Amino acid sequence: MTYTTVYDIANDSVGLQFPLIGLALIIVGAAMKWGFGKPGWTSYPPIGFGLFLILATGAVPWWDQHRVAQVVARGGAQQVEGPIHDWRLTRVRGKRRSTGSYSYSHYEYFSVGPVAFRINWDALEAGFANRGSTEEKPAVRLANGMAARIWYVPIDGPGKPPRVVRIDLGASSPADAVRQGEGGVAFRIVQGRIADEANILPADSKAQLDAVLTAFDQRSGHPLVIVTTPSLGGLDIARFAAAIADRRGMADSGILLLVAPNEGQARIMVGRELSDRLPDDDAQAIMDRVILPRFRRGDIPGGIEAGAVVITGRVTGEEAR
Structure with a gap:
């Protein structure tokens, strides 16, 4: 792990x-x-x-x-480790403002093992509070199933949730948790050729894609990785893709196809060693002519599959220009 x-x-x-x-x-x-x-x-x-x-x-x-x-x-922090479960976000309506609208407080709930945590985004208390977070851009994005190791201090008395003093994130298959400085977003990067974090690829599509990506890796010696994400967290997709490629060691040798379906964006990032075989103009042409037209018809899995086939054929020279 x-x-x-x-x-x-x-x-x-x-x-x-x-x-x-x-x-x-x-x-x-x-x-x-x-x-x-x-x-x-x-x-x-x-x-x-x-x-x-x-x-x-x-x-x-x-x-x-x-x-x-x-x-x-003094060594008083306790530790719990396991997958995050029971995650939810609650918005509590407060008093009416002079403008006639209501103020809201946001509470983030989650559990790890038997320990339940409650985080008030608006609190100034010490400990992890996702300060300044919004529903679209939390400081650290948590999700059910994400492996976590939490240190906490039950300092506020009986019946009060413990204070979180450290969070380590991972995943079970295995994974990295990445903290993006400017955007303040933690997102998971599951190791492997396909990381369907947005959960948009059916099982048969994953099987077909895995066969294409495995054959490409064996023929070319370079990986093609497909990542879908439920959110870019307010980041530019190019910078989001660059962070993933850098974290996975693909910046020099490898190709990343990143899809953010909820934002309607996609990106092909080509490692420097492959830029002569798949220049940026060619990558953008594949995006414009092969992938995006299928996306617009609502066929995101089909667009990803077709894009992967054309990308691999272009790099190996098995696809006619």
Whole structure:
């Protein structure tokens, strides 16, 4: 089993944006009061609000993180390992805003083994919280069946969910978990010639594809890998494909066909050693003339199969140009 750490409280920190805003408000209020002689009713509110910001978004989260980190440092973290199950996302409606709309809090639930976790995306507490996440772009994407190794601290008392202090992700067949810095997305890359993460390929299509890819590998000595993903996580498909190719060691020797059906995008990435046999223009022509027309007719498996046949024939010289 190969694991990759996608969150560790040791590398986490309390954001300084709002505490600095609070400090600026205190300075402004103090300057108004003692520098310009303004009355207290105009100078005290920014001072008070600035103190509140520093305490609520700086001091309290820092104290919370410090106490959790101390428990971890003393060896108080517990560990559970196994596939993620019972994953779900719940949106809880809060109070009505002045605009007439409602505010919502997002809670992410999942279990590993017998331990159940609850993560509040809006909380400033220490521990993994997917801070700043949205339903389309979570900081770390979790899914049922994904192998996980979780360290946690039951620090908030009975009946409260434990704090997650470290997450390692993997997969059972085996896999890598990749954390994409700018997009903040963790996605799995299942090792093997076909990684149907979007679950769009029926069994017979996979069998036909596997035969084509195996024969190509034996004839050319280069792998052709097909990956489908349920989401690009807001990333550009070219960068998403480059991350997969780099992680799997295909950037120099290999071809990747990446399909993101929910975004309606696909990409052929060719390793540098094969660029003379399958130039970018030829790869794009295969995409435009063979793969995408079938996709538009709703036949995604057929488009992938036809694309794989043409790609392998072009590289081995068994397909007429």
